[in-house]
Amino acid sequence: MNDDAGAAKYQINRCSKCGSCREVCPVFSEMGSESWVARARVQLANAAIEGQIDFSRRFREIMESCLLCKACVAHCPNGVRVDKLVLWARQEAAHKQGLPFIKKSILRNVLRYNHRLELLARVLAAYRATGLRLSKKEGLLPPARVAPFRRLVQIKKLEKPSLLVAYFTGCMTQYVYHQTGLAVLDVLAENNVQVVLPEQYCCGMPALTAGDSQTVRELARRNVESIMKTGVDCIVTDCPTCGEMLKSYGELLGEDAAGDFSYKVQDISYFLVHTVGFREPAGKLPLVVTYHDPCHLKRGQGISSEPRKILAAIPGLSLKEMAESDRCCGSAGSFGITHYELSMKILKRKVENIKATGAQAVVTGCPSCRLQIEYGLNQAGIFIPVMHTVELLSRVYGLADASLSLPSVCQRQELVAPTANN
Amino acid sequence: MKNLAKHLKRILGKEKVFTSPEDCLCYSYDGTFKTGVPGVVVRPSSTEEVAAVVKLASRERIPVVPRGAGTGLSGGAVPLEGSLVIDLTAMDRIVKIDPAEMLAVVEPGVITAHLHKTVENMGLFYPPDPSSANVSTIGGNIAECAGGPRGLKYGVTRDYVLGVQVVLASGEVIQCGGETVKNVCGYDLRGLFVGSEGTLGIITRANLRLLPKPQARQTIRADFKTIEDAAKTITAIIGAGVIPAALEIMDDVTIRCVENFLHIGLPLDVEAILLMEVDGPAVSLPGQVKTIAALCRQHGAARVKVAETEAEGAELWRARKAVSPAVVQVKPTKISEDATVPRSNVPAMIRGIKEIARKHDLVIAIFGHAGDGNLHPNLLIDKSNPEEMERAEAAIEEMFKLALSLGGTLSGEHGIGLLKAPFLEMEFGKAGVAVMRRIKETLDPLGILNPGKIFGGISS
Numbered sequence: 001m002n003d004d005a006g007a008a009k010y011q012i013n014r015c016s017k018c019g020s021c022r023e024v025c026p027v028f029s030e031m032g033s034e035s036w037v038a039r040a041r042v043q044l045a046n047a048a049i050e051g052q053i054d055f056s057r058r059f060r061e062i063m064e065s066c067l068l069c070k071a072c073v074a075h076c077p078n079g080v081r082v083d084k085l086v087l088w089a090r091q092e093a094a095h096k097q098g099l100p101f102i103k104k105s106i107l108r109n110v111l112r113y114n115h116r117l118e119l120l121a122r123v124l125a126a127y128r129a130t131g132l133r134l135s136k137k138e139g140l141l142p143p144a145r146v147a148p149f150r151r152l153v154q155i156k157k158l159e160k161p162s163l164l165v166a167y168f169t170g171c172m173t174q175y176v177y178h179q180t181g182l183a184v185l186d187v188l189a190e191n192n193v194q195v196v197l198p199e200q201y202c203c204g205m206p207a208l209t210a211g212d213s214q215t216v217r218e219l220a221r222r223n224v225e226s227i228m229k230t231g232v233d234c235i236v237t238d239c240p241t242c243g244e245m246l247k248s249y250g251e252l253l254g255e256d257a258a259g260d261f262s263y264k265v266q267d268i269s270y271f272l273v274h275t276v277g278f279r280e281p282a283g284k285l286p287l288v289v290t291y292h293d294p295c296h297l298k299r300g301q302g303i304s305s306e307p308r309k310i311l312a313a314i315p316g317l318s319l320k321e322m323a324e325s326d327r328c329c330g331s332a333g334s335f336g337i338t339h340y341e342l343s344m345k346i347l348k349r350k351v352e353n354i355k356a357t358g359a360q361a362v363v364t365g366c367p368s369c370r371l372q373i374e375y376g377l378n379q380a381g382i383f384i385p386v387m388h389t390v391e392l393l394s395r396v397y398g399l400a401d402a403s404l405s406l407p408s409v410c411q412r413q414e415l416v417a418p419t420a421n422n
Numbered sequence: 423m424k425n426l427a428k429h430l431k432r433i434l435g436k437e438k439v440f441t442s443p444e445d446c447l448c449y450s451y452d453g454t455f456k457t458g459v460p461g462v463v464v465r466p467s468s469t470e471e472v473a474a475v476v477k478l479a480s481r482e483r484i485p486v487v488p489r490g491a492g493t494g495l496s497g498g499a500v501p502l503e504g505s506l507v508i509d510l511t512a513m514d515r516i517v518k519i520d521p522a523e524m525l526a527v528v529e530p531g532v533i534t535a536h537l538h539k540t541v542e543n544m545g546l547f548y549p550p551d552p553s554s555a556n557v558s559t560i561g562g563n564i565a566e567c568a569g570g571p572r573g574l575k576y577g578v579t580r581d582y583v584l585g586v587q588v589v590l591a592s593g594e595v596i597q598c599g600g601e602t603v604k605n606v607c608g609y610d611l612r613g614l615f616v617g618s619e620g621t622l623g624i625i626t627r628a629n630l631r632l633l634p635k636p637q638a639r640q641t642i643r644a645d646f647k648t649i650e651d652a653a654k655t656i657t658a659i660i661g662a663g664v665i666p667a668a669l670e671i672m673d674d675v676t677i678r679c680v681e682n683f684l685h686i687g688l689p690l691d692v693e694a695i696l697l698m699e700v701d702g703p704a705v706s707l708p709g710q711v712k713t714i715a716a717l718c719r720q721h722g723a724a725r726v727k728v729a730e731t732e733a734e735g736a737e738l739w740r741a742r743k744a745v746s747p748a749v750v751q752v753k754p755t756k757i758s759e760d761a762t763v764p765r766s767n768v769p770a771m772i773r774g775i776k777e778i779a780r781k782h783d784l785v786i787a788i789f790g791h792a793g794d795g796n797l798h799p800n801l802l803i804d805k806s807n808p809e810e811m812e813r814a815e816a817a818i819e820e821m822f823k824l825a826l827s828l829g830g831t832l833s834g835e836h837g838i839g840l841l842k843a844p845f846l847e848m849e850f851g852k853a854g855v856a857v858m859r860r861i862k863e864t865l866d867p868l869g870i871l872n873p874g875k876i877f878g879g880i881s882s
Contacts, residue, residue: 013754013755013804013805013806014750014754016453016746016750016755016756017451017452017453017454017455017492018453018493018554018746019452019453019491019492019493019554019557020554020556020557022491022557023556023557032465032511032512033440033445033448033463033465033509033511034448034449034492034509035440035444035445035448040447040448043447043448043450043451044444044447044448047447052447053443053444053447056442056443056444058442058443058444058445059444062444077746077747077750078747078750079747
């Protein structure tokens with residue numbers, strides 16, 4: 001048994017098979033049979049270690065159907081890290097049987113190279129511009145921009161900044177939600193924080209969840225090397241998935257530099273509340289919103305009160321909590337594409353919970369959840385905006401002492417390429 | 423087996439039949455450490471489908487194992503190797519709730535807590551509350567005759583089953599009992615099927631008796647320097663005519679585990695904590711609380727806390743609810759027993775268990791429903807250590823003997839299943855077990871219904 005299998009076995013031994021996870025697993029509640037619940041995944045991992053079953057197609061299918069939402073982990077009386085077990089199982093399966101060709105090509109040949117990622121985004125943008133729709137799943141493909149965020153923006157130099165931070169933009173902000181990126185820059189400048197945008201790569205989560213440990217380590221090393229050179233105080237991100245991944249570099253690489261790196265990583269909401277103590281906005285925003293807790297923010301990083309504190313600081317704004325605000329929306333990265341039907345069933349419950357609040361807008365701290373929820377609301381004919389927490393704050397900052405109306409909050413901002421690329 | 427699967431798919435459609443080794447492995451366990459991999463799993467969605475499956479199994483002489491959520495603690499749902507598992511969780515409709523008749527008609531796959539919530543929203547009450555209620559099914563509760571903390575005042579599942587629809591080994595469907603509280607028509611077959619652990623038939627529908635929802639409740643905690651003082655308090659409270667809705671005990675080992683886990687300032691210098699909840703009309707609560715608090719003090723309680731609000735009550739219960747996660751911090755495996763004694767023998771039982779723990783060098787946390795004598799000594803071990811496992815098994819046998827010598831029973835609410843099967847004769851004697859066997863043979867002449875459960879004799 002190697003170290004990884006030993007760590008897996010430790011988690012497996014903690015499972016008392018009580019079945020509590022049947023209450024909370026979103027995949028199980030749609031599928032119904034025991035094979036799809038966390039407890040079963042634990043026992044399957046055990047059977048694979050003991051050689052009782054193979055890393056077969058069915059085994060992979062079951063392991064790949066996990067959202068990694070950690071609902072079971074948070075609920076488990078014994079705290080079994082089912083998410084880690086599932087990742088271990090995927091990694092072993094990939095190791096023993098190889099990754100599927102398409103997945104491998106993307107992970108090994110695209111994810112590691114920024115210009116290829118940019119090219120992919122541009123192809124995607126061009127394809128969408130044609131208006132062609134070959135499959136309904138495409139609604140879940142991100143509405144990619146032609147040019148990436150980091151190439152388009154110029155960073156203001158502050159006179160006497162209180163802190164120096166690196167902004168880790170994440171693929172979704174880089175290629176899709178430029179408005180989130182702009183909001184992050186605005187809000188940080190408003191709070192006298194100097195931002196730098198060092199060269200950076202995919203955080204590695206898509207590779208990790210696919211079981212490609214080689215690519216994860218490679219990307220982690222590159223990010224650590226590139227960002228640590230800048231000598232920043234903190235590394236801030238608006239994407240909870242990136243945030244969780246970056247925070248795990250220390251453990252993943254087991255090197256001091258990676259540990260120091262991980263220690264500096266903060267989600268933007270955490271950074272605003274705890275590290276800078278953000279300036280309370282004066283502008284008024286009479287709006288009823290509801291907040292969706294992203295899995296990788298709440299259970300991944302223990303951050304759920306911070307975004308709510310930011311919302312509470314916005315004058316006029318009221319938060320109407322939805323039922324099960326921390327239940328997974330079904331996005332889970334590429335899960336929505338690879339498991340479209342299942343993802344849509346899980347999303348349906350989220351949309352119903354949102355609808356029941358009667359809120360005028362949905363706020364969340366994750367670009368992937370946002371994309372998924374926007375899609376779900378659209379499909380259900382509910383046309384209310386979905387925004388990142390930081391976008392709301394930025395808009396209110398922008399209009400000191402003035403009232404904001406809803407349409408102006410959800411305008412899609414277009415970035416124009418500066419004359420000189422930075 | 424391949425042929426059987428083909429037939430099953432013809433009956434049910436292929437999406438309700440699972441044959442892969444991976445899927446079968448996912449049905450090989452329940453809440454115990456026992457396992458057995460079935461040969462095929464089906465998820466029927468109607469009584470007719472269950473009947474057709476059982477009929478086929480009977481023709482093919484294939485053992486059948488019914489299963490709910492698989493949370494049982496005696497191994498009742500652990501399949502015989504190569505058997506046919508019938509997962510009844512797809513039959514999860516609440517057929518009707520009739521407030522005038524105080525009746526719920528449900529399919530076996532209804533989740534217990536879902537029923538709780540649904541009837542409580544209508545001002546009604548279904549009392550049985552096993553700790554797995556958030557995931558356990560009514561079918562499983564009936565098959566194992568589940569209990570819970572409310573057992574003291576309200577009884578166990580048996581007391582709320584008015585009637586059941588059962589698929590017999592032959593595939594025939596019968597109705598036992600009915601919809602009324604009063605019913606003395608012939609033998610009490612309904613009572614026979616409750617707690618029969620799937621060995622006599624498969625329950626496909628149940629008529630459940632409901633009560634009015636208690637208007638209010640209140641929690642009291644009392645800490646005692648000695649187990650004896652705590653035990654005397656229990657009998658004194660019930661002797662005074664106050665029946666709490668729950669009366670739970672935690673011993674010193676349990677208290678220490680919970681305090682290490684939660685850090686909520688539990689006393690470490692006491693031998694027992696009693697947690698009590700009274701319920702009923704709001705006007706009746708102050709009187710009940712006053713009596714209980716006075717009796718606790720009279721019997722030497724070091725501290726008595728009365729929750730004045732719902733939130734304070736929840737805070738007091740937090741310690742009890744954290745017991746399961748707290749004790750597994752000590753050792754990874756816990757074996758939860760449920761031998762039950764008359765309540766006045768609770769101190770003797772606790773002393774005896776502590777002696778057994780010392781003798782076999784084991785950590786045993788004792789907690790549970792002291793009010794009805796239903797203790798849960800939890801053996802904290804590491805199942806990967808065979809030597810420790812052996813000591814645990816010896817200790818369990820001694821605990822059973824102790825419970826019986828104190829006028830008790832092997833199981834208060836978990837059932838016999840696989841784990842307690844070897845000890846059945848200790849409680850009933852040869853003749854008693856023979857009667858049960860004759861009933862089993864009459865209803866299941868081919869022996870296809872959940873073989874090995876209750877009677878043992880078949881290694882799984």
